[in-house]
Amino acid sequence: MKQYFCDELNNVLTCFHDRIGACCSGQIGPVYIKEYRGEKIDWKAFKEFKYKSFEMLSEDKVEQSECRGCYFLRERKPSDVISPVYKMINVSNWTHCNCGCIYCARMLDSKGKITYKSQKSEYFDMVPLLKQLYKQELLDRNNLVAVIQGGDISVLKEFEDMVKCFLKNGVKDLHILTNNIVYQPIIQKLMDLNKCILFTSLDCADAELYYKLKRVDKYKDTVENLRRYAKGRINPRIVVKFILVEHMNDSIEQVQKFVDLMADIGIKMVEFTIDNKWAMFTNLDEKPLPAHYGDIYLYFKKACEERNIKFNVWEKTQYIIDKYALKKI
Numbered sequence: 001m002k003q004y005f006c007d008e009l010n011n012v013l014t015c016f017h018d019r020i021g022a023c024c025s026g027q028i029g030p031v032y033i034k035e036y037r038g039e040k041i042d043w044k045a046f047k048e049f050k051y052k053s054f055e056m057l058s059e060d061k062v063e064q065s066e067c068r069g070c071y072f073l074r075e076r077k078p079s080d081v082i083s084p085v086y087k088m089i090n091v092s093n094w095t096h097c098n099c100g101c102i103y104c105a106r107m108l109d110s111k112g113k114i115t116y117k118s119q120k121s122e123y124f125d126m127v128p129l130l131k132q133l134y135k136q137e138l139l140d141r142n143n144l145v146a147v148i149q150g151g152d153i154s155v156l157k158e159f160e161d162m163v164k165c166f167l168k169n170g171v172k173d174l175h176i177l178t179n180n181i182v183y184q185p186i187i188q189k190l191m192d193l194n195k196c197i198l199f200t201s202l203d204c205a206d207a208e209l210y211y212k213l214k215r216v217d218k219y220k221d222t223v224e225n226l227r228r229y230a231k232g233r234i235n236p237r238i239v240v241k242f243i244l245v246e247h248m249n250d251s252i253e254q255v256q257k258f259v260d261l262m263a264d265i266g267i268k269m270v271e272f273t274i275d276n277k278w279a280m281f282t283n284l285d286e287k288p289l290p291a292h293y294g295d296i297y298l299y300f301k302k303a304c305e306e307r308n309i310k311f312n313v314w315e316k317t318q319y320i321i322d323k324y325a326l327k328k329i
């Protein structure tokens, strides 16, 4: 009987603000602990959960599994071995943020509230959980990639303690997602140690449009902070995202302005993605993707090539563009 496999399920642990799950899809996927609020964990059951989830990935059970329909599923090869440790942890245990992007996936939980003062997570503290995960030898001590991506780190009190905990236990790389409104000296230090990639979504090169997209008047600050990080000592790893939002930044003109700004700052990599409305909440077989998205994608790619900027596309966006805009699949 055919067996399926998922590398995310094998390697990734995601600590959402309200639950601990496998992958970061947020919509589907196995959930280790529902409604987690920092309670004591039954580690034996926790460790067994991954194996039980894989048992559901056989041909006869997959349709009843939490993974049904996921495009990450692939046929299992003899070399696929279930690992007892995770190679990637997604930290997303808080929702407060100092801006209010109109496409924010956490909007329902944060209620769109804009928070300026650093505070504790409204749900649970991450550092105690991290210490337990390390004590249980669940996190890879040589090759772990830690992705910190909840609300914004600048208003998360335990951010620095979290980073210290990862460093103490030998993390390989930190991927830090931030709106970049506040300059963080610790990020600069991590970059100088070649231990971190900074990901930020700027989405435009226009102060007025930025305000419409983010609901805060902080365009100048974010651009200035980007320039500071980009001047770092050793080849700073920075990825600036452009999230395509319909009727906002979905024009060739906006794309060109953005690429010009990136070249001016010295950014070496950008990431193109479409917003959640199309990536998650629309059945594209019934409601078609806007027809011009394919043209924007092709233009963006070419404009980046011309400026020697690496053009990255998130896997799911690439799939949607290929299938629904360029009709290649």
Ligand code: SF4
Binding pocket: 006, 007, 008, 009, 022, 023, 024, 025, 028, 029, 030, 066, 067, 070, 071, 072, 073
């Ligand atoms: S198959 Fe999909 S839903 Fe299931 S764990 Fe993998 S990525 Fe998540």
Ligand code: SF4
Binding pocket: 095, 096, 097, 098, 099, 100, 101, 103, 104, 105, 106, 150, 151, 152, 178, 179
């Ligand atoms: S920066 Fe991130 S967390 Fe903050 S509002 Fe925007 S998308 Fe949401």
